[in-house]
Amino acid sequence: MKNLRMKAARAGKDxxxxxxxxxxxxxxxxxxxxxxxxxxxxxxxxIRICQVLGKSLDDLFWPEN
Structure with missing residues:
Protein backbone atom coordinates (compact mmCIF):
# COMPACT_ATOMS: atom_id res chain seq x y z
CA MET A 1 0.00 0.00 0.00
CA LYS A 2 1.41 3.36 -1.02
CA ASN A 3 2.22 5.76 1.77
CA LEU A 4 0.83 8.98 0.35
CA ARG A 5 0.51 10.50 3.82
CA MET A 6 4.26 10.28 4.36
CA LYS A 7 4.87 11.67 0.90
CA ALA A 8 2.49 14.58 1.59
CA ALA A 9 4.15 15.31 4.96
CA ARG A 10 7.55 15.32 3.27
CA ALA A 11 6.29 17.61 0.52
CA GLY A 12 4.76 19.88 3.16
CA LYS A 13 8.27 20.54 4.43
CA ASP A 14 9.45 21.03 0.83
CA ILE A 47 9.45 6.64 14.74
CA ARG A 48 12.47 8.49 13.30
CA ILE A 49 10.47 9.50 10.22
CA CYS A 50 7.61 10.74 12.40
CA GLN A 51 9.95 12.72 14.63
CA VAL A 52 11.63 14.61 11.79
CA LEU A 53 8.32 15.25 10.00
CA GLY A 54 6.56 16.32 13.21
CA LYS A 55 3.81 13.71 12.84
CA SER A 56 2.51 10.81 14.93
CA LEU A 57 2.67 7.14 14.01
CA ASP A 58 -1.10 7.25 13.53
CA ASP A 59 -0.76 10.20 11.14
CA LEU A 60 1.67 8.45 8.82
CA PHE A 61 1.56 4.69 9.30
CA TRP A 62 -1.74 3.56 10.83
CA PRO A 63 -4.02 2.06 8.16
CA GLU A 64 -7.07 4.11 7.29
CA ASN A 65 -10.45 2.41 7.57
Missing part, protein backbone atom coordinates in the same frame (compact mmCIF):
# COMPACT_ATOMS: atom_id res chain seq x y z
CA UNK A 15 11.95 18.20 1.25
CA UNK A 16 13.15 15.82 -1.43
CA UNK A 17 13.31 12.11 -0.73
CA UNK A 18 17.08 12.56 -0.32
CA UNK A 19 16.64 15.28 2.30
CA UNK A 20 14.28 13.10 4.35
CA UNK A 21 16.63 10.14 3.95
CA UNK A 22 19.53 12.24 5.26
CA UNK A 23 17.46 13.34 8.28
CA UNK A 24 16.58 9.76 9.30
CA UNK A 25 19.83 8.04 8.25
CA UNK A 26 18.67 5.83 5.38
CA UNK A 27 19.08 5.83 1.61
CA UNK A 28 16.85 7.76 -0.78
CA UNK A 29 15.84 4.38 -2.23
CA UNK A 30 14.47 3.33 1.16
CA UNK A 31 12.26 6.44 1.35
CA UNK A 32 11.10 5.84 -2.21
CA UNK A 33 10.27 2.20 -1.47
CA UNK A 34 8.26 3.17 1.64
CA UNK A 35 6.29 5.79 -0.29
CA UNK A 36 5.62 3.31 -3.13
CA UNK A 37 4.51 0.63 -0.67
CA UNK A 38 7.33 -1.73 -1.60
CA UNK A 39 8.98 -1.74 1.83
CA UNK A 40 7.62 -2.00 5.36
CA UNK A 41 9.92 -0.02 7.64
CA UNK A 42 10.85 -1.11 11.14
CA UNK A 43 9.10 0.54 14.06
CA UNK A 44 12.35 2.34 14.87
CA UNK A 45 12.51 3.82 11.36
CA UNK A 46 8.82 4.76 11.50
Missing amino acids: WSQQELANQVGVSRQTISAIEKGNYNPSVDLC
Whole structure:
Protein backbone atom coordinates (compact mmCIF):
# COMPACT_ATOMS: atom_id res chain seq x y z
CA MET A 1 0.00 0.00 0.00
CA LYS A 2 1.41 3.36 -1.02
CA ASN A 3 2.22 5.76 1.77
CA LEU A 4 0.83 8.98 0.35
CA ARG A 5 0.51 10.50 3.82
CA MET A 6 4.26 10.28 4.36
CA LYS A 7 4.87 11.67 0.90
CA ALA A 8 2.49 14.58 1.59
CA ALA A 9 4.15 15.31 4.96
CA ARG A 10 7.55 15.32 3.27
CA ALA A 11 6.29 17.61 0.52
CA GLY A 12 4.76 19.88 3.16
CA LYS A 13 8.27 20.54 4.43
CA ASP A 14 9.45 21.03 0.83
CA TRP A 15 11.95 18.20 1.25
CA SER A 16 13.15 15.82 -1.43
CA GLN A 17 13.31 12.11 -0.73
CA GLN A 18 17.08 12.56 -0.32
CA GLU A 19 16.64 15.28 2.30
CA LEU A 20 14.28 13.10 4.35
CA ALA A 21 16.63 10.14 3.95
CA ASN A 22 19.53 12.24 5.26
CA GLN A 23 17.46 13.34 8.28
CA VAL A 24 16.58 9.76 9.30
CA GLY A 25 19.83 8.04 8.25
CA VAL A 26 18.67 5.83 5.38
CA SER A 27 19.08 5.83 1.61
CA ARG A 28 16.85 7.76 -0.78
CA GLN A 29 15.84 4.38 -2.23
CA THR A 30 14.47 3.33 1.16
CA ILE A 31 12.26 6.44 1.35
CA SER A 32 11.10 5.84 -2.21
CA ALA A 33 10.27 2.20 -1.47
CA ILE A 34 8.26 3.17 1.64
CA GLU A 35 6.29 5.79 -0.29
CA LYS A 36 5.62 3.31 -3.13
CA GLY A 37 4.51 0.63 -0.67
CA ASN A 38 7.33 -1.73 -1.60
CA TYR A 39 8.98 -1.74 1.83
CA ASN A 40 7.62 -2.00 5.36
CA PRO A 41 9.92 -0.02 7.64
CA SER A 42 10.85 -1.11 11.14
CA VAL A 43 9.10 0.54 14.06
CA ASP A 44 12.35 2.34 14.87
CA LEU A 45 12.51 3.82 11.36
CA CYS A 46 8.82 4.76 11.50
CA ILE A 47 9.45 6.64 14.74
CA ARG A 48 12.47 8.49 13.30
CA ILE A 49 10.47 9.50 10.22
CA CYS A 50 7.61 10.74 12.40
CA GLN A 51 9.95 12.72 14.63
CA VAL A 52 11.63 14.61 11.79
CA LEU A 53 8.32 15.25 10.00
CA GLY A 54 6.56 16.32 13.21
CA LYS A 55 3.81 13.71 12.84
CA SER A 56 2.51 10.81 14.93
CA LEU A 57 2.67 7.14 14.01
CA ASP A 58 -1.10 7.25 13.53
CA ASP A 59 -0.76 10.20 11.14
CA LEU A 60 1.67 8.45 8.82
CA PHE A 61 1.56 4.69 9.30
CA TRP A 62 -1.74 3.56 10.83
CA PRO A 63 -4.02 2.06 8.16
CA GLU A 64 -7.07 4.11 7.29
CA ASN A 65 -10.45 2.41 7.57
